[in-house]
Amino acid sequence: MNIGKAISAVMTYIHENNLHEAGNICRKILRNKPNNFDALYLLGVISYELKDFDRAMQNFRKALKVNPANAAAYYNLGLSLQEKKQFDEAIQCYQRSLQLDPALAEAYYNLGIAFQEQGRLDEALPCYQRVIQLKPDYADAHYNMGTVLREQGRQDEALSAYDRALYWSPDYISVRWARCMSQLPIIYPDTASIEVSRERYAQELRQLRDTITLRNAQEIENAVRAVGSQQPFLLACQGQNDRELQQLYGELVCKIMGSKYPQWAERPGMPALSSGEPIRVGIVSGYFCYHSIWKIPLRGWVENLDKNKFTLYGYYTGRIKDSVTETARQCCTRFVEYNYSFDELCNAIRGDNLHILIYTEIGMDPVTLRLAALRLAPVQCTALGHPETSGLPTIDYYLSSDLMEPPDAEEHYSEHLIRLPNLSFSYTPVDIQPLPLSRETFGLRPQSVLYLCSHSLFTHLPQYDELYPQIAREAGDCRFLFIEHRSGHITQQFHSRLKNVFQRFGMNADDYVVFLQRLNAARYIAVNLLSDVFLDTPGWSANNSTLEAVSCNLPAVTLPGPFMRQRHCYGILKMMGIMDTIVNATDEYIALAVRLGKDAEFRRHISEKTLANKHRLYHDRTCISALEDFIESVVTRKS
Numbered sequence: 001m002n003i004g005k006a007i008s009a010v011m012t013y014i015h016e017n018n019l020h021e022a023g024n025i026c027r028k029i030l031r032n033k034p035n036n037f038d039a040l041y042l043l044g045v046i047s048y049e050l051k052d053f054d055r056a057m058q059n060f061r062k063a064l065k066v067n068p069a070n071a072a073a074y075y076n077l078g079l080s081l082q083e084k085k086q087f088d089e090a091i092q093c094y095q096r097s098l099q100l101d102p103a104l105a106e107a108y109y110n111l112g113i114a115f116q117e118q119g120r121l122d123e124a125l126p127c128y129q130r131v132i133q134l135k136p137d138y139a140d141a142h143y144n145m146g147t148v149l150r151e152q153g154r155q156d157e158a159l160s161a162y163d164r165a166l167y168w169s170p171d172y173i174s175v176r177w178a179r180c181m182s183q184l185p186i187i188y189p190d191t192a193s194i195e196v197s198r199e200r201y202a203q204e205l206r207q208l209r210d211t212i213t214l215r216n217a218q219e220i221e222n223a224v225r226a227v228g229s230q231q232p233f234l235l236a237c238q239g240q241n242d243r244e245l246q247q248l249y250g251e252l253v254c255k256i257m258g259s260k261y262p263q264w265a266e267r268p269g270m271p272a273l274s275s276g277e278p279i280r281v282g283i284v285s286g287y288f289c290y291h292s293i294w295k296i297p298l299r300g301w302v303e304n305l306d307k308n309k310f311t312l313y314g315y316y317t318g319r320i321k322d323s324v325t326e327t328a329r330q331c332c333t334r335f336v337e338y339n340y341s342f343d344e345l346c347n348a349i350r351g352d353n354l355h356i357l358i359y360t361e362i363g364m365d366p367v368t369l370r371l372a373a374l375r376l377a378p379v380q381c382t383a384l385g386h387p388e389t390s391g392l393p394t395i396d397y398y399l400s401s402d403l404m405e406p407p408d409a410e411e412h413y414s415e416h417l418i419r420l421p422n423l424s425f426s427y428t429p430v431d432i433q434p435l436p437l438s439r440e441t442f443g444l445r446p447q448s449v450l451y452l453c454s455h456s457l458f459t460h461l462p463q464y465d466e467l468y469p470q471i472a473r474e475a476g477d478c479r480f481l482f483i484e485h486r487s488g489h490i491t492q493q494f495h496s497r498l499k500n501v502f503q504r505f506g507m508n509a510d511d512y513v514v515f516l517q518r519l520n521a522a523r524y525i526a527v528n529l530l531s532d533v534f535l536d537t538p539g540w541s542a543n544n545s546t547l548e549a550v551s552c553n554l555p556a557v558t559l560p561g562p563f564m565r566q567r568h569c570y571g572i573l574k575m576m577g578i579m580d581t582i583v584n585a586t587d588e589y590i591a592l593a594v595r596l597g598k599d600a601e602f603r604r605h606i607s608e609k610t611l612a613n614k615h616r617l618y619h620d621r622t623c624i625s626a627l628e629d630f631i632e633s634v635v636t637r638k639s
Helices: 003-015 019-032 037-049 053-066 071-083 087-100 105-117 121-134 139-151 155-168 173-181 192-211 217-226 233-238 243-260 292-304 323-331 342-351 366-372 467-475 488-504 521-530 544-551 568-576 586-598 600-617 622-638
Strands: 279-285 310-316 334-337 356-359 380-383 397-401 416-420 449-452 478-483 513-516 533-535
Touching: 003 019, 003 037, 019 037, 037 053, 037 071, 053 071, 071 087, 071 105, 087 105, 105 121, 105 139, 121 139, 139 155, 139 173, 155 173, 173 192, 173 217, 192 233, 192 243, 217 243, 279 292, 279 366, 279 622, 292 323, 292 544, 292 622, 310 323, 310 342, 334 342, 342 366, 356 366, 356 622, 397 622, 416 622, 449 521, 449 586, 467 478, 467 488, 467 586, 488 513, 521 544, 533 544, 533 586, 544 568, 544 600, 568 600, 586 600
Parallel strands: 279 310, 279 356, 310 334, 356 380, 380 397, 397 416, 449 478, 449 533, 478 513
Antiparallel strands: none
16 A cells, blocks of 8 residues: 555545545554554544544544654644533643644634633733734634633723624624624723723624624524623623613514524414323523522423423533533433434434423523523523523513512513512522631731622622621721622732722721632632621622522622612511611611621620521422423413
8 A cells, every 4th residue: 555645645535524534544553554654643633523522532642652753643632622621631632733843823713722621811812913923804802802801801902802803704793793792891990981881882783783693504503602601691680671782683583593593483382181190390590500590590490390290401511510510410311411423413402392482591602592582382481590581582471480470570571570479589599618717817907897798790880889887887897898809800800890889978998898719619608607797799799609698698788779780688687577777778778888887786686586597598489380380371371
């Protein structure tokens, strides 16, 4: 056999996408020459193209034993590892390939992606910068750099990076999509910037709607790729009614997805239901794992729906697998993980002939959004896992909490609002096993009053910043405990905002404000146990954080707003019958926080009341019965 001609033939077949014949020739070469580098390497390439990543890794490793100084083999091994989510080893392979070939732009690019997947944004950014130095017209690198900069809160720089990507690739829909979503910053410098941001987002969204064309298969494919790549999650942080904007967004998403998948764009008929036959209920989530969505509302529904009346089908669109994943699997008659193509997942859901499909959250996970924009079941619902209307015309009902919703809540949703009783979910309390930690462990003074402000930094709106210096001025020796954002840039922006507002009151923020490093679950509970008062965020009320504070008997102060996402803590306190710490105005919020800080006896009274009443929050059956009644009524009504 002429090895050279055979290898040339393999490369021709790969180029023609005749992978089967290319693989046959490689295997024939290796029968005679088991250590032929080219055949091993190309067989790895073929396996990668066939999405057989385990076999691809085997072949690239064998090739590297023959030639350990080949940059391309290390690079392709890194790609295969990355597909398997083995990022640490992928990073090592990319770095080794770059030692051998410092001009390999693609290795820098994928090294940046691997760092980005791990949340190592400060390491990802120079990778993309290096790619651009080597290939200034590399539009994908400009796009990814923009995404990293956005996640770091560097909005203007992110927009500039997106503009450079569009300069090199004007029709790059994912970049235009990202540029639109990036009008919503993570931290607002002041109140006026909220309205400016909102108007810019609305303008860009309308421009997207009017300029995205779906004239051919390639344009449709490009638009589908953009859907969910970035989402308007931060719109909900502006404290306004988002129904109109979300409907505009939702209609665009559904139009794109329906163009790609017309076979799933129309509502299917309600399957016949014979007497005594269980109703088939599908539940889609990206968080069948240890996550706040699992705690609220997913776990309570999955574990408690009557398995004699309902057959549960779980569809997991996430990647993390842990003990929670196994618990969820045991609760479902069928549990489908997203280990294959989107088309196959849609086929699987439609093939299960469901009566109703529930999305516990829409707006956080890209695959969930794409599924929800189709009609995979005759009745489709979303829920308060993300406390915002989806805006999708494909979603019929929004399952929410009667205690948390205001009287005019129907005006906030594109879906038909269903007010399930109490909190709407059956909550299982956290298993508290206190760590032997003291205030000194976290650098906190023993005598200070500790106000826990642990909700994510992006939920703190600037119009409420003055609460903190006004409380501090009256309470005296106190500390406000915030949790650092995963990006130091975001933490710094929020810190600067607080410095400015404290300065206006003639005070030094650093005398009162503490940013704790990001905490694991056990250390977070320890901080709750060490704190004196939980301060709810008025702009976006804490749900899971309030429940965890209550589990530690912390008095919680809340100022409910006009939207459900501003009334989580209110609903929780109301269900416990603790109305003492619910206020109606900012001056009342300040006065109550000060009283709880200075009056130890009053603080102890509220803590004891919390201890005596928190059991009312747990393992609620009323909301489960109401959910079951809703499912039965809507299914039988449409049968």
